[in-house]
Amino acid sequence: FIVLAVSLLLSWILALTHVPIMADNLFKNLKSKNEGEIYNSKFHKALRTTLSWCLKNRAITVSIALFLVGCSIFCYRFLPQGFFPDMTYDQLYMEYKLDEGVNNTKVIEDLKEIENYLMSRDEITHITRSIGGTPARYNLVRSIADPSLSYGELIIDFKDSKSLVASMEEIQEYLSTNYPHAYVRLKRYNLMYMKYPIEAQFSGPDPAVLKELCSQAEAIMDTCPKTYLVKNDWEPRTPVITANFNQPIARNMGLTRQDVGISMLSATGGIPANVFYCGEKRQTIYLKSVDNNGNPIEGLENSPVFSMMPNLRELNRKTLQGIINGSISEEDILEAAMRTVPLNQAVDGITVEWEDPVVIRYNGQRAIRAQCDPVPGVGAEEARQSIIKKIEAIELPPGYSLQWFGEHKASTESMENLFKSYPLAIVLMIAILIMLFKDYKKPLIILCCLPLILIGVVFSVLISGKTFGFVAIVGALGIIGMMVKNGIVLMDEVTLQINQGTEPTTALLNSSVSRFRAVAMASLTTILGMIPLLTDDMFGSLAVTIMGGLFVGTMIILLIIPVLYSLFFRIKIQIPQEK
Structure with missing residues (x-):
């Protein structure tokens, strides 16, 4: 926005200052021509003839324009939809x-x-x-x-x-x-920030119900010829070893839950103690409990459980007397302090249970997503539309909901951010136009022409086969500004000629013919500037949208605005005879 605003402001300043100076220096010796010679080319004659017919047949002209708008709205559903290519x-x-x-x-x-x-x-x-x-x-x-x-x-x-x-x-x-x-x-x-193009999320309290709903959605995605690589974002269940800790007995032996957990880890995967580097390879050193032969312990219930802190319960007055009189050795004291007990003496049993490794939540609720990709050559939105009715027909129990994520959510959020300030822009444009013309009818005429842009946008995208996505929508919004600018140029000329006393019908014809070069050249230069972008995957749709919209927009400005002006101001059409 800042780049466009500064560029347009500078171009406006240059147009008012630099262009007159250069024109005065370069065009001093040019011979002046009368108005008839300037506007007597075959293009100007064709425009005058066409506009004369449109003014004579205003009802037919407006009907044709409305019919083409209706056709473009109908054909919009056939446009390839997408977010970013x-x-x-x-x-x-x-x-x-x-x-x-x-x-x-x-x-x-x-x-x-x-x-x-x-x-x-x-x-x-x-x-x-x-x-x-x-x-x-x-x-x-x-x-x-x-x-x-x-x-x-x-x-x-x-x-x-x-x-x-x-x-x-x-x-x-x-x-x-x-x-x-x-x-x-x-x-x-791809600029689309979601991990998967198509995602259907089910939310609710019970994981089992969520998995059942998700499996139904995955089955629909599997059978659809436009989607593949189907999965969900929950991992398969993994086995979890659970030891039922017997707190009274374990405390009596000086063991805690942490002691039992670490001891079980040493008997299974091992306790990571340090890291050893062999060249560039990083190897982890594990501490494991093994039998006398160095083999893993066969029965987990017989694995030794050791306390992280030495057991000092045996260190009492009697033990000290035994050390003094020599009946108890230091080795006996160390053995008693560091002794281990079998796991089955500290727990009531060991079970293996299957649990979900990660339970994903969305807004505080458990949520699971059925995910898939569109097959090559098919857009994400087209693939989603092929399965949306069947998935939304899945019966949801009370307390469960379905939401669409992926490219659909990313596109919806981007559109909301794009259009949230657009009503303010429209209001400001209308206010500026009313202040400029000091009339509400003339701004209304320009605004009535804006929907006609759909004719060029829809049919150009449909013919080119480009995806109508976020970039194309930005291009369509940009055309509106160009249309308003060209409309102001023509409307100002019409007002000027009528104020000078020119007959209204003649003023409409002369204004459109005299502004033909300015409007056409402005559109043509922009259209030619878009040609290098046609083959670009990212900006090709934007180029097609602007080229088609400006091509039709030029005809709208030169033909439809005079027709609407004659209708709004109730001008009686009297086509002058050509000399």
Whole structure:
């Protein structure tokens, strides 16, 4: 906004100061021409003829304009909808996720196999591997994965963006077929900040009910031909060892819950004690409880439980007397203080239960999301529309709700931020126009022409096949300002000629013809400036929107505004005879 405001202010100042000075210096020796010679080209004659017909047939002209607006509104539903297109990069990244709790050695092995396959392809030049999370790099056009030892990622470089797009579907199919035990997804860089393009979130109190609702949504996504790579954001249940702590007995033996927990850890995975570096490789040192032969303890219930603090209950007056008279040795005292007991003496039993490793909440409520991607060649909004009726038809128990996230939520939030100040801008524009013309009819005529922009915008996007997303909407809003500017130029000329005593119909014809070059050149220069952006994935839709909107907008200014002016001011049309 600041850049546009400063640029337009400077251009206005230059137009009022620099242009007259340069014109005075450069055009001193030009021969003057009368008005008939200036506006006698074939373009001006064609415009005068067309406008004369429109003024004679005002009802038909307005009806045609309204019909075309209605057609554009009807055709709007056929526009490819989206938020932001994928970036035109020669690089993408691959997300690889196993079930939570799986050892990362399996992740490393699979990623090495995938690397070997990818490097065997001619279009791939380089691969970077990351284990446990997103690589330590700063990138604004991608999502960040949650840290996990069961997660891995590959950053894949291609020779060019065309080879990336051509081979992406084949690589994805290979990965999904050969690694069914993992969730593998190729993802291009995109400004859309949500992790998945399509997400249906169920919220409620009971995890079991949430999983059932989510499974129904996933089944719908699986059967839809426009969606694939279906999953949810809850991890599969993992086994959890639970020891029923017997507090009275454990306290009598000088043991706490922490002692039992650490002792169980030493008998299973081991207690991480330190780190050892072998060159650049980092190895963790674990303390483990083993039997006399160095093997893991077979029965967890027989694993030794030791106290973190020495047991000093045996150190009493009798013990001190025994040390003095030599009946008790120091080794006996140390053995009593550091003795261990079997786990089954401190707990009432050991059970293995399956639990959700992470329970995700949204606004304080448990929530689970069914997630998927659109198949290649299908937009996220188009894919969502293909499943929205079936998913919203899922019967929700009382206390449960369904919300759409992903690209839909990101787009909705962006549109709200974009349009929240727009009513104020419209009010300010109307106020400036009323102050400029000192009349409410003339600003109303200009505002009535603004919906006609849809004709050029909708049909140009529909013909080009571009996605009508956030960038295209910004372009459409920009056309409104250009239309208002051109409308002011023509309306001011009409007012000037009528005030000079020109017959109203003649004033309408002469004003449109005389302003043809100014309006057309302003639009043409902008249209030509948009041509380099047509092939750009990000700004191509903006270029098409502005080009189509300005092309139709030029005709609206030159033809429709005179017709509406004659209707609003009840001018009786009398077409003058051409000399």
